[in-house]
Amino acid sequence: MLHIVNKSPYEKSSLASCLAHALKGSAVLLIEDAVYAATKGNAAEDAVRRALGELPVYALGPDLEARGMAGAVIDGVKVVDYGGFVDLVAEHRTSQSWL
Amino acid sequence: MSQIAEEFESEVATEAVVKKFMFVNRKAPYGTIYALEGLEVVLISAAFNQDVSLAFLDDGVYELLKGQQTKALEVKNFSPTYRALEGYDIEKLYVERESLAARGIREDQLLVPVQVVDAKEMAALMEQQDVIIGF
Numbered sequence: 001m002l003h004i005v006n007k008s009p010y011e012k013s014s015l016a017s018c019l020a021h022a023l024k025g026s027a028v029l030l031i032e033d034a035v036y037a038a039t040k041g042n043a044a045e046d047a048v049r050r051a052l053g054e055l056p057v058y059a060l061g062p063d064l065e066a067r068g069m070a071g072a073v074i075d076g077v078k079v080v081d082y083g084g085f086v087d088l089v090a091e092h093r094t095s096q097s098w099l
Numbered sequence: 100m101s102q103i104a105e106e107f108e109s110e111v112a113t114e115a116v117v118k119k120f121m122f123v124n125r126k127a128p129y130g131t132i133y134a135l136e137g138l139e140v141v142l143i144s145a146a147f148n149q150d151v152s153l154a155f156l157d158d159g160v161y162e163l164l165k166g167q168q169t170k171a172l173e174v175k176n177f178s179p180t181y182r183a184l185e186g187y188d189i190e191k192l193y194v195e196r197e198s199l200a201a202r203g204i205r206e207d208q209l210l211v212p213v214q215v216v217d218a219k220e221m222a223a224l225m226e227q228q229d230v231i232i233g234f
Contacts, residue, residue, distance in 0.1 A: 001225065001226060001231075013157060014125075017125065017156065017157050020218050020222075021218060021221060021222040021225060022222070023222050023223070023226055026226075093229075094228060094229065094230065094231055095231070096123070096225065096231040096233060097233050098125070098233060099125070099126075099133070099233050099234065
């Protein structure tokens with residue numbers, strides 16, 4: 001399953017809830033305000049690093065760039081463009097958006 | 100009908116096979132429109148003979164709390180509708196144990212019979228679905 005999160009970890013518990021339900025074999029994609037969770041020094045960094053030990057974590061490049069965060073991505077988080085987003089959706093049997 | 104409901108209807112109308120649909124409810128009932136919209140989509144899904152289940156976690160567990168009184172707000176109290184789901188053959192309601200505990204809610208405070216599952220079981224249920232729609 002591809003888990004998609006679009007909320008800032010400071011505003012909503014969506015990322016925490018997603019990570020609590022993401023099983024091995026799934027992937028997590030951070031888009032929109034959730035890309036802040038993919039950056040160094042954010043409050044969810046430890047949680048994201050723990051998740052990286054279990055499954056791949058992706059962040060949407062255009063959303064990082066728009067927020068001035070493209071240079072601050074946590075090591076191990078893979079940055080994808082819109083084409084990569086489409087590939088991830090196609091590669092996984094299901095997607096779940098954590099609103 | 101809301102736009103999301105229309106999109107859902109057109110999606111399932113083209114399916115000849117029965118798919119496993121799970122609606123994941125994570126929002127409290129009156130602060131946003133998510134809970135009501137989600138319930139509308141669930142009712143629509145009942146018309147398409149799909150294998151429907153509902154998950155309630157995080158603030159979504161507040162949707163099922165007994166004793167909701169919305170008269171002073173002048174908005175519809177849609178909580179009795181959860182009791183009607185059984186009549187539409189929607190009987191798989193899963194509520195996450197950790198979310199209830201974090202909010203001090205007991206199972207006997209809920210409007211309808213549910214299956215209380217822990218987060219690990221909920222994750223496994225999600226993994227079994229063909230389609231997951233979150234609210």
